[in-house]
Amino acid sequence: MIEDDEYYGRIKVLGWCMIFVVAVLIARAGHLQVYDGEKYAKLADGNRIRIIPTMAPRGTFYDRFGTPLVVNRPGFTVSLLPLIAPVSEDVIIKLANLLKIKPEEIHKKIDAHVGFDPIRIKTDVTQDIVTILEEQKDSYPGVVIEVQPARNYILKEEGAHAFGYVSEISDEELERRKSEGYKSGDIIGKFGLEKIYDAYLRGEGGGEQVEVDVSGKPVEILGRKEPIPGADLYLTIDKSLQEATEQAVDAQLAAINAHAAAAVVMNPQTGEVLALVSRPAFDPNLFVGGISSKNWNVINSNPYHPMDNKAITGEYPPGSTFKIVTGTAALAEGRVTPEEKILDVGHHWLIPKGNAGGEALGWINFLEAMAHSDNVYFYEMGNRLGIDLLEKNSRIFGLGEKTGIDLPYESEGLVASRAYKEKVFEEEWYLAETFDAAIGQGFNLVTPLQAAMVMGEIAANGKRYKPHLVNKIASQDGKTIKVFEPELLGELPYAKSIIQLVQAGLHEVTKYGTAAGVFAGFPVEIAGKTGTAENPHGRDHGWFVAYGPFDNPNVVVAVVVEQGGYGSQSAVPIGRKILEAAFHIVPPQPAAQKAAQ
Amino acid sequence: MSVNKRFLRRIDFTLIGATALIVIMSLIIIGSATHVNTPGEERYWFVQRQGMFALINAGLVFFLMNFDYKLLQRYGNKLYVFNLVMLLAVMLFGHTALGAQRWIAIGPIHIQPSEFSKLIMIVSLAGILEPRIGKLNNLKDLAPVALYVAVPFLLVLKQPDLGTSLVFIAIFLGMVFVSGINLKMLFGLFAAGTALLPVMWQFLKEYQKNRIMVFIDPNVDPLGAGYHIIQSKIAIGSGMVFGKGLFEGTQSQLNFLPENHTDFIFAVVGEELGFVGAAFLLVLYLVVLWRGVEIAKGASDMFGRLLAVGITSMLGFHVLVNVGMTMGIMPVTGIPLPLMSYGVSSLTTNIMAVAVLLNINLKRQKLVF
Numbered sequence: 001m002i003e004d005d006e007y008y009g010r011i012k013v014l015g016w017c018m019i020f021v022v023a024v025l026i027a028r029a030g031h032l033q034v035y036d037g038e039k040y041a042k043l044a045d046g047n048r049i050r051i052i053p054t055m056a057p058r059g060t061f062y063d064r065f066g067t068p069l070v071v072n073r074p075g076f077t078v079s080l081l082p083l084i085a086p087v088s089e090d091v092i093i094k095l096a097n098l099l100k101i102k103p104e105e106i107h108k109k110i111d112a113h114v115g116f117d118p119i120r121i122k123t124d125v126t127q128d129i130v131t132i133l134e135e136q137k138d139s140y141p142g143v144v145i146e147v148q149p150a151r152n153y154i155l156k157e158e159g160a161h162a163f164g165y166v167s168e169i170s171d172e173e174l175e176r177r178k179s180e181g182y183k184s185g186d187i188i189g190k191f192g193l194e195k196i197y198d199a200y201l202r203g204e205g206g207g208e209q210v211e212v213d214v215s216g217k218p219v220e221i222l223g224r225k226e227p228i229p230g231a232d233l234y235l236t237i238d239k240s241l242q243e244a245t246e247q248a249v250d251a252q253l254a255a256i257n258a259h260a261a262a263a264v265v266m267n268p269q270t271g272e273v274l275a276l277v278s279r280p281a282f283d284p285n286l287f288v289g290g291i292s293s294k295n296w297n298v299i300n301s302n303p304y305h306p307m308d309n310k311a312i313t314g315e316y317p318p319g320s321t322f323k324i325v326t327g328t329a330a331l332a333e334g335r336v337t338p339e340e341k342i343l344d345v346g347h348h349w350l351i352p353k354g355n356a357g358g359e360a361l362g363w364i365n366f367l368e369a370m371a372h373s374d375n376v377y378f379y380e381m382g383n384r385l386g387i388d389l390l391e392k393n394s395r396i397f398g399l400g401e402k403t404g405i406d407l408p409y410e411s412e413g414l415v416a417s418r419a420y421k422e423k424v425f426e427e428e429w430y431l432a433e434t435f436d437a438a439i440g441q442g443f444n445l446v447t448p449l450q451a452a453m454v455m456g457e458i459a460a461n462g463k464r465y466k467p468h469l470v471n472k473i474a475s476q477d478g479k480t481i482k483v484f485e486p487e488l489l490g491e492l493p494y495a496k497s498i499i500q501l502v503q504a505g506l507h508e509v510t511k512y513g514t515a516a517g518v519f520a521g522f523p524v525e526i527a528g529k530t531g532t533a534e535n536p537h538g539r540d541h542g543w544f545v546a547y548g549p550f551d552n553p554n555v556v557v558a559v560v561v562e563q564g565g566y567g568s569q570s571a572v573p574i575g576r577k578i579l580e581a582a583f584h585i586v587p588p589q590p591a592a593q594k595a596a597q
Numbered sequence: 598m599s600v601n602k603r604f605l606r607r608i609d610f611t612l613i614g615a616t617a618l619i620v621i622m623s624l625i626i627i628g629s630a631t632h633v634n635t636p637g638e639e640r641y642w643f644v645q646r647q648g649m650f651a652l653i654n655a656g657l658v659f660f661l662m663n664f665d666y667k668l669l670q671r672y673g674n675k676l677y678v679f680n681l682v683m684l685l686a687v688m689l690f691g692h693t694a695l696g697a698q699r700w701i702a703i704g705p706i707h708i709q710p711s712e713f714s715k716l717i718m719i720v721s722l723a724g725i726l727e728p729r730i731g732k733l734n735n736l737k738d739l740a741p742v743a744l745y746v747a748v749p750f751l752l753v754l755k756q757p758d759l760g761t762s763l764v765f766i767a768i769f770l771g772m773v774f775v776s777g778i779n780l781k782m783l784f785g786l787f788a789a790g791t792a793l794l795p796v797m798w799q800f801l802k803e804y805q806k807n808r809i810m811v812f813i814d815p816n817v818d819p820l821g822a823g824y825h826i827i828q829s830k831i832a833i834g835s836g837m838v839f840g841k842g843l844f845e846g847t848q849s850q851l852n853f854l855p856e857n858h859t860d861f862i863f864a865v866v867g868e869e870l871g872f873v874g875a876a877f878l879l880v881l882y883l884v885v886l887w888r889g890v891e892i893a894k895g896a897s898d899m900f901g902r903l904l905a906v907g908i909t910s911m912l913g914f915h916v917l918v919n920v921g922m923t924m925g926i927m928p929v930t931g932i933p934l935p936l937m938s939y940g941v942s943s944l945t946t947n948i949m950a951v952a953v954l955l956n957i958n959l960k961r962q963k964l965v966f
Contacts, residue, residue, distance in 0.1 A: 015890035033872040040834025
């Protein structure tokens with residue numbers, strides 16, 4: 001042993017500390033088990049502690065001006081507390097009568113239940129039933145009312161693809177997200193903004209911890225926790241513009257007997273999405289509290305896929321709207337000057353491909369070619385650029401990758417390239433395919449959102465802002481949690497003069513070009529581009545992209561009508577109506593209506 | 598023969614006996630806590646696994662008897678670096694469980710480096726404290742030592758593992774106390790630490806704040822952590838004097854108690870074995886701690902003494918915080934009950950700690966009879 005030094009005594013102090021620690025613990029055990037033992041034994045034995053959860057109300061969606069879009073309504077669920085003793089048959093029969101269900105159904109739910117959280121018998125019961133149960137509490141031992149606010153999509157199908165829907169968490173989701181605090185029976189966002197912002201929206205559940213006796217009657221409330229409501233989303237959506245867009249799309253689909261379409265309206269200077277429509281749509285209210293198999297079958301058997309958000313998931317050949325990319329690339333890469341004229345004799349001299357209907361426009365320059373969407377001119381641009389430069393410039397515009405919008409299931413689209421063809425078809429590239437790519441046919445695929453982004457980049461003098469649907473997240477008491485500022489994703493590396501030329505070309509489109517008819521007399525200066533995308537499975541898809549006002553654009557629109565035929569006839573009228581709404585233009589009344597008055 | 602006899606006499610059978618009894622109790626209680634909720638064939642999987650590692654460790658202890666703990670001082674700094682690497686590995690490749698990143702997987706075994714890091718910390722800290730004994734008179738003396746502990750401490754805190762980082766503080770305090778730290782300075786540190794609490798509060802994760810709030814008032818979160826404490830207290834209290842009998846605890850068996858084979862295992866002891874069983878277990882811990890203190894007193898050198906003090910501080914703090922938590926007199930910080938809680942990393946660390954104590958005792962120079 002080492003010599004007793006001056007600190008030897010301190011080890012003894014340590015020893016006393018240890019004795020003290022154990023003594024305190026034994027004393028505490030004695031207090032709990034001997035002194036208070038009876039009390040706890042009673043709690044553990046005949047009496048049980050149960051938790052009656054209170055669901056937090058989900059955050060509300062507001063439009064950009066503060067108008068509510070998605071709200072909650074009060075909801076009540078009748079539940080049974082799981083007890084050690086079986087629930088008496090009398091109570092089950094009485095409850096079955098009150099809820100107008102069969103007693104067997106209640107039995108089935110009791111048998112299927114594991115754990116100690118309440119057994120949900122019937123969700124979303126009426127206020128009358130709640131009142132009866134509250135008043136006659138004593139004759140319904142073990143029956144409790146859970147407060148479960150239910151989602152209310154007040155606009156029904158409108159905006160459904162952007163807002164999304166909620167439903168009970170699935171077993172598989174639960175397994176994956178347990179560590180984030182999700183519990184069985186939780187309501188979770190499954191689609192749209194509800195899914196992306198679920199963590200903010202769901203809030204935190206509360207409830208009561210009650211001591212109940214053998215029959216399930218609450219004896220004492222041991223603890224209570226108020227739920228914390230979920231945070232509210234302040235969207236970039238403009239409700240009136242959203243409604244106008246929905247109506248414009250619906251009216252046109254009915255008029256031309258088409259079934260599917262999508263439209264995106266954005267502010268190109270910020271990336272804010274002002275309206276987003278996809279057709280056919282669905283009513284998210286059907287999913288609240290679980291969708292019935294009948295309703296699900298209706299949705300599922302619709303051949304036009306109502307659950308797809310075509311504005312961001314639908315991939316279409318861009319058709320002539322792609323000439324924006326080809327044209328910009330040809331100017332930027334020095335393959336053509338704005339003055340150079342190209343002879344259109346109805347078809348290209350290398351490969352017999354030409355304009356629809358074999359139309360020949362003669363000697364035309366860049367602006368005329370853009371205005372009339374001349375295929376021969378742009379075939380030649382493709383020919384001069386080659387597929388590699390075309391691919392490079394497509395990617396500069398952001399095509400072939402997700403835009404990063406705050407919605408789930410966004411598609412990437414596809415940029416035609418040698419690598420893609422090599423990979424998928426194991427074949428080399430042909431010149432004819434460059435021609436196709438130059439006018440947006442062939443392999444190229446874009447989503448309506450990507451089409452809007454390309455047009456938006458031209459509108460914003462080359463700036464590409466990240467598209468987003470939420471401006472601000474704030475708690476229910478108004479405290480700001482997160483603000484989404486415009487996020488600049490990139491800038492087109494082209495000279496300003498080149499972008500201005502393209503802008504001018506697109507302006508001509510509504511002046512004397514392919515959209516001039518529909519936009520005749522339109523009071524705001526608009527730049528646009530029509531497109532008709534060949535569809536091997538049926539009629540062509542019609543496209544229209546546009547922005548305005550021309551001098552200081554704050555609205556960009558992209559519309560696609562699946563199997564709508566010519567863009568100028570299917571998509572342009574929708575685009576016009578959207579722009580009318582965006583710029584608060586009262587449309588001139590049709591003659592027939594005037595006559596009726 | 599006489600050498601052998603002397604060797605045998607120096608083996609601390611009291612410590613071995615108390616440790617073995619705790620481990621045996623642990624296996625029985627883990628069995629009771631887990632067999633209901635584990636499906637059929639794997640009913641005793643937890644017990645088998647824990648038992649297997651207990652045996653492997655017992656074998657290791659046997660070998661370590663021939664090893665001289667004094668060699669550890671030479672490796673102190675290397676072990677320290679190894680410790681940091683391990684903790685960094687957790688941060689980079691760790692598995693996340695319940696909001697904390699604590700595990701790394703090596704084959705089928707999940708290792709929790711923060712468990713081993715406590716013992717490594719004790720060894721390396723003893724190494725640098727030994728030459729400083731009696732020379733810890735001002736902040737300048739203490740600063741290098743504090744910094745030495747602070748680095749792994751912060752890494753563990755970052756995981757986040759509040760419980761283990763507090764264990765680091767307990768080890769540090771126990772060891773510098775015995776190294777003769779100026780008492781005025783020690784109290785000064787306490788005062789400063791208390792003053793800094795509000796600042797540290799800012800660095801805690803939401804759930805950690807919550808746990809501490811719950812400790813102050815269980816009704817803050819009656820459905821979460823508060824529920825655990827209340828259920829644990831009910832389990833222990835309802836065991837009364839003699840307990841409900843093994844495998845008979847309704848609270849534990851019916852899943853009212855969360856984590857009942859790991860952090861809340863003491864509640865199962867209290868419920869099923871009553872005050873008698875709980876007190877018996879606590880007395881066993883007292884025996885282990887008392888032997889730790891005695892071995893510290895009798896160590897042949899200061900390094901050994903510091904090791905023994907560090908180990909005793911670590912074990913004592915674990916027992917206090919864990920058992921205190923299950924009885925509602927300590928906050929829920931998620932540190933295991935040594936030698937009792939299920940967990941291979943924790944079991945191995947604690948058996949190794951006992952092995953070091955045994956080894957120090959073997960090398961003592963005078964028999965204390």
